[in-house]
Amino acid sequence: MPGFSRRLGEPQRWDVINFIRALGAAERAKTLGPQVEPGRAWLVAPDFTVSVGPLAPTALRDYRGRRMVLLVLYTLPGSRARMTELARMYDVLWVMGVEIIAVPTRASSTAIAELGASPPVLFPVMTSGAADIVATYQLLATGPHAELLIDRQGYVRAIWDDAGGAVQTEVEKLNAEKSPPPFPDDHVH
Numbered sequence: 001m002p003g004f005s006r007r008l009g010e011p012q013r014w015d016v017i018n019f020i021r022a023l024g025a026a027e028r029a030k031t032l033g034p035q036v037e038p039g040r041a042w043l044v045a046p047d048f049t050v051s052v053g054p055l056a057p058t059a060l061r062d063y064r065g066r067r068m069v070l071l072v073l074y075t076l077p078g079s080r081a082r083m084t085e086l087a088r089m090y091d092v093l094w095v096m097g098v099e100i101i102a103v104p105t106r107a108s109s110t111a112i113a114e115l116g117a118s119p120p121v122l123f124p125v126m127t128s129g130a131a132d133i134v135a136t137y138q139l140l141a142t143g144p145h146a147e148l149l150i151d152r153q154g155y156v157r158a159i160w161d162d163a164g165g166a167v168q169t170e171v172e173k174l175n176a177e178k179s180p181p182p183f184p185d186d187h188v189h
Helices: 010-029 080-095 130-137 167-176
Strands: 068-074 098-104 146-150 155-161
Touching: 068 080, 068 130, 068 167, 080 098, 080 167, 098 130, 146 167, 155 167
Parallel strands: 068 098
Antiparallel strands: 068 146, 146 155
């Protein structure tokens, strides 16, 4: 095994190191549950490009310092009831400082239309790049439907598998934190 690292080039070595880091974070993420634990921010949300239809792409990290994000990985038809519930409560969550970003687990260019027109879905629904986001975040939350609450600093603070959870209650906890965690150091190779 000692000669293994010499056979890999610099980029490949960092790919292996980052993969091992991701596996370690995924294993440790199992300790995160459906309730925010004040003062326990440690898992930096993996960044990705938010690409919705013809709009200019942004990045998840662009929400830092501005809004929390409820990342929803959903599968139709099983997630339909929860997606309807989220569409109905979107205005309340928005006022509380939360943006919902929905990612279909089965990539589709018609993802928005598949959700239906009533109630209207006013939050971003990924129309491209979903497969990579799902592959990354399903290391942290398994199942056909998962929700991850990411705080304003960029840390995953609560994870719900399957049915979703009491998002408003957990957002209130984050809004009440007296000393939010520092912004993460994103230096990775």
